[in-house]
Amino acid sequence: MPRIYILLMSVLISAFYACDHRGKPYPATLSRIESLADTNPEEARPLLDRLRDSLSLFDEEQHMYYDLLDLKVNDKMYVRHTSDSLIKRITAFYETYGDRDKLLESYYYMGRVYRDLNDAPEALKYFQKALDVAGDTRKYRLLSNVYSQMGTLYFYQNVYENAIRMHEKAAQYKLLKGDSTSLSLVMRDIARVYDAINKNDSAVLYYQKAADIAKEIGLVHRYSGISTELGDLHREMGMYDKAFECLFESLKDSVGRNMYPTYSTLGHIYLEVGKLDSADYYLRRCLDSPDLYVRDAIYEYLSLLYERRLNYREAIRYVRLGQQVQDTIRKITDSEEIRKMTSLYNYQKRETENLRLKGENDRMQIRIYRILSLFGLGLSITLLFIYRLKRQKERLARQFEALQREKQEQYERSFQYVEANNAKLNELGTLLSKDHEDTNSLLHVRKELLQVTNEQIQLRRTERDLLESDLRHSDIYMKFHSTNEADQIIREEDWNALRKELDKTYNNFTNRLYQLYSGMSLIELRICYLIKISVKVTDMAKILGRSKPSVSSSRKRLYKKIKGEDGTPNELDELIADL
Numbered sequence: 001m002p003r004i005y006i007l008l009m010s011v012l013i014s015a016f017y018a019c020d021h022r023g024k025p026y027p028a029t030l031s032r033i034e035s036l037a038d039t040n041p042e043e044a045r046p047l048l049d050r051l052r053d054s055l056s057l058f059d060e061e062q063h064m065y066y067d068l069l070d071l072k073v074n075d076k077m078y079v080r081h082t083s084d085s086l087i088k089r090i091t092a093f094y095e096t097y098g099d100r101d102k103l104l105e106s107y108y109y110m111g112r113v114y115r116d117l118n119d120a121p122e123a124l125k126y127f128q129k130a131l132d133v134a135g136d137t138r139k140y141r142l143l144s145n146v147y148s149q150m151g152t153l154y155f156y157q158n159v160y161e162n163a164i165r166m167h168e169k170a171a172q173y174k175l176l177k178g179d180s181t182s183l184s185l186v187m188r189d190i191a192r193v194y195d196a197i198n199k200n201d202s203a204v205l206y207y208q209k210a211a212d213i214a215k216e217i218g219l220v221h222r223y224s225g226i227s228t229e230l231g232d233l234h235r236e237m238g239m240y241d242k243a244f245e246c247l248f249e250s251l252k253d254s255v256g257r258n259m260y261p262t263y264s265t266l267g268h269i270y271l272e273v274g275k276l277d278s279a280d281y282y283l284r285r286c287l288d289s290p291d292l293y294v295r296d297a298i299y300e301y302l303s304l305l306y307e308r309r310l311n312y313r314e315a316i317r318y319v320r321l322g323q324q325v326q327d328t329i330r331k332i333t334d335s336e337e338i339r340k341m342t343s344l345y346n347y348q349k350r351e352t353e354n355l356r357l358k359g360e361n362d363r364m365q366i367r368i369y370r371i372l373s374l375f376g377l378g379l380s381i382t383l384l385f386i387y388r389l390k391r392q393k394e395r396l397a398r399q400f401e402a403l404q405r406e407k408q409e410q411y412e413r414s415f416q417y418v419e420a421n422n423a424k425l426n427e428l429g430t431l432l433s434k435d436h437e438d439t440n441s442l443l444h445v446r447k448e449l450l451q452v453t454n455e456q457i458q459l460r461r462t463e464r465d466l467l468e469s470d471l472r473h474s475d476i477y478m479k480f481h482s483t484n485e486a487d488q489i490i491r492e493e494d495w496n497a498l499r500k501e502l503d504k505t506y507n508n509f510t511n512r513l514y515q516l517y518s519g520m521s522l523i524e525l526r527i528c529y530l531i532k533i534s535v536k537v538t539d540m541a542k543i544l545g546r547s548k549p550s551v552s553s554s555r556k557r558l559y560k561k562i563k564g565e566d567g568t569p570n571e572l573d574e575l576i577a578d579l
Helices: 002-019 028-036 041-057 060-076 085-097 100-116 120-134 140-156 160-177 180-196 200-216 220-236 240-251 260-273 276-284 292-308 312-412 415-433 437-472 475-480 492-505 509-516 522-532 537-544 548-563 569-578
Strands: none
Touching: 028 041, 028 060, 041 060, 060 085, 060 100, 085 100, 100 120, 100 140, 120 140, 140 160, 140 180, 160 180, 180 200, 180 220, 200 220, 220 240, 220 260, 240 260, 260 276, 260 292, 276 292, 292 312, 437 492, 475 492, 492 509, 492 522, 509 522, 522 537, 522 548, 522 569, 537 548, 548 569
16 A cells, blocks of 8 residues: 555656656856836846856756847847847747746747837737736736837837727726726827827826826826926917926936936927027927937927028028938938838738738638539439439329229229139039039139139129219219300319219219328319319319319329329329229
């Protein structure tokens, strides 16, 4: 027993280690970097660099995770990604390794890399893949980042409805994480989308929420930056008092942050309200901005300002400076647009190829469905044909048996049968005249049976003759043979009366007709009745309200239905007359 316990424990321990994807535990320094990467990447960077010399001691998964953290820290420090080779290798590893959370993170950074490479469609593709593998993960910060990045990309592509939806999902995960620090950024991003689609009331609401959150948790620089954007929105709406209120709040925090947006907005407002000296003061404070777009706007505002002061020399000078900046921007923009268009062209080529392949696949599917449908239809028709053929054979067999029985009965009631019996009686008489005592008794019995049979046949013939005589002298018979008279109209009750007379005279005549062909129609049945009482074809046509050729065709078709072979109308008449 102890050996069994030891064996079981060994199996359990092996299974436990087999299920542990991490292999060896992470070195303490790598775990430290993991905890710093999101919140303090600047501190994590030197730790990563020092750990690089120890990579030879790492197993494959540890090495991959080091590379993922290295890429993550660079991303957090706003180092632009220039290649997708590293993240591709990391993602390929985690797609087969089985660690869902790390696969989720690698998909996220694949999206970040493609965003830096200006390939928005590929970036969105991998952000969506990250969401697809997320499942019930509790990595709310990462999920919030995924949705936020998707919202920003949709915003840049002017897909504003999707942008708002993505940012709102990002906000939900910020709340789940309890991350109020970055919640204000999400609120600000939603406000920017509403501003872009001219929903100013909603934009103001979200800017105010973002500002309140930043102020409440003491993020002074962020509060000041959001206040500047809100002030610029109020300026666009012509609400200068509220604009000044927001901008003066922003001015209180002027140390250690970029003040050019605040100064530029203030200068613009003062220019619009006609306070040229104040406008000049704030606009000039932006002349040393490294941002070309800010300088371009400042040169435009200053040229307008000096034009209003009637200082055309200075106005022209700032126009020319603006043109120089615009030329520089245009060169940069053209280069960026070329990269974007190349990326877009490659994406469109992929999409075109995908659409072509999808079209071919759809056409192939349709062709397969059509072939299967035709095959199914053909199979169904074949099975139906086989079924009907089988039923037809069974019906013809039954009809043949019925005809054979009818012929046998007719023969047994015929003169030929009586004559055959008389011949047998004569033969028996000859045998009885000889002295064969041992067989005389048997021959006498046979002779008596034949005599009784002939007597029965004669009685049945006499009975049938009497019944047929009664039928021919019946009122209903006379009515069907007097249709040429003007007052003779055949009604339903007349047909019922004829049926009863025929069934009585000819031993259940109707039922025997159905035994010959069970699918006989009412008109075919009535034709048989009229044939049996020897009504002429011309009179049949009058009684049935049909033409003479139509009655003849019906007789011909009915013969084929009964016999299973072609025949003439007269052959049907003979068949019915013999019943």
